[in-house]
Amino acid sequence: MLDVLAIGDAVVDVIAATDDAFIAEAGLVKGSMRLIDQGEARSLYALMGQAQETSGGSAANTVAGIAALGGRAGFIGQVADDQLGDIFSHDIRALGVEFRTPAIKADVPTGRCLILVTPDAQRTMNTFPGASHQLKVAALDREQIRSAAILYLEGYLLGPERPRAAMREAIAVARGAGRKVAFTLSDIACIARQKDAFLELLDSGAVDMLFANEQEILAISGCRELAGALAVMERKVPLLVVTCGERGAVAVEAGTRFDAPAAHVPDVVDTTGAGDLFAAGFLTGRARGRSLPDCLRMGAVAAGEVISHFGARPLANLKELVNP
């Protein structure tokens, strides 16, 4: 029995420190995520400085965090049979996450995310999804989906055709087994492209828990301020969780709103993975039947750890941080 099974991008992060001038010259929008093709991945990489590689992927980071917190987590995502695929598979399994999706032998390599981190700790992400967008319905392990209390889905993967079909099938399997479905809106650019698909999913009643940041919840609700957006969106999902960066996070359930502060982080180095790890802490608490304020606190602690260093996977002992 798993606490959480996630479906998401299976990519390796390629992280380099840079300055604002580089972001401007490369024509990038700081803080954004955009999809790039293999050619652009090659040309951008050639311009980037010396990098370090760590496994990434938004929902994959979340289950990595859940496993690090002692939760039982699984992951479904598509890598290719290549060296980056080996790295991704090794890292997620090394954390104790159940990861069984077979690598594909294909012309499409394992995806990667070229991440530029500026001195203000902001990250600008350029994702070449590669094999990740080749995730098919046939790759789903239905028994594994039925074995998880919560199915956690990444909005990034609701765009491309094959993974969208796989995610819809996974939702049907999970709901058929009486499991809960959680969904993250992932990124403002996803909403711009997929707003109708996202709203259709939410309005179908298929989502029990929605994760978003403030920008995303404003964009999907069409509201100008948070209170209005919460009011619109809480009618669509039983549990709504919104992160607001250094101003903390909010959860709304059954008409009641809970606010919690962000963790105090003296030296924010790289904000990559903040939302992913917030979800990890929150979901771990939820799986253990903790109160909403405690779930919010656990999310804040896990997010605080991951922004204190380069890379979107936790390095410190999260268990000790969350339960000191």
Added chain:
Amino acid sequence: MLDVLAIGDAVVDVIAATDDAFIAEAGLVKGSMRLIDQGEARSLYALMGQAQETSGGSAANTVAGIAALGGRAGFIGQVADDQLGDIFSHDIRALGVEFRTPAIKADVPTGRCLILVTPDAQRTMNTFPGASHQLKVAALDREQIRSAAILYLEGYLLGPERPRAAMREAIAVARGAGRKVAFTLSDIACIARQKDAFLELLDSGAVDMLFANEQEILAISGCRELAGALAVMERKVPLLVVTCGERGAVAVEAGTRFDAPAAHVPDVVDTTGAGDLFAAGFLTGRARGRSLPDCLRMGAVAAGEVISHFGARPLANLKELVNP
């Protein structure tokens, strides 16, 4: 015109934090470097925790440091045409190092070094050299060798047959052009295996500068204490440079000995690359005609930076650290 051209292993480091129990259970000797084959690389990797990847290779780390210090550096080393080879090639070029050795299309993949870092900051290295040991004489760029004031060679590569032949040819080309040759003994295990070859090289008068740590200089000299080892070895090379960990470093030239302290590092995290970056600082100073005490100081500062974080390549602005 290059200040330094290095020939060395072209590998990607795979670094994971671990504890002493893991080192003991895996039957490893803490602080050592050993060569492993692909099968063992696979089985050890499967046991390791979540890792991060950064470009490595001893002499490659040294030229990376020289470039970071503003020196003109080149590198000759063999990668395969695969994803790890792309990472190695990208990173060394991103630092401004001239790296032209074509990748080989072969069954042998790019080499990697599985590095386990214990809480005492000690690193235990397990190197699968892969394509690195396929470096052939034909891969040498003779014009590039003639263009460098100093040819810097890594002892690790004097063992395997093909790279040994390439290094010997490179020495002949460099000396024929009136260039200086520097050599590092690399590791105590290399000396155990290659003592005769190392001594033959040194006794031939082909080496102008010898780099070693204390363990290595004792092993090659057959002496029990440093002063004796220095006395034996200074007769073999015009310039002898020996690092002694936190006790600093020594240089002997023309019968005169200079001692310098190590840099003060409040929080030593990972000692991987300490000797490589010491050589980088020292050689950069030497290329600029600095005094031996100043070369030793520059070496200590560069080594101090690299042991303050994970990974064997400098992250901070070395130029500013060395010339505050």
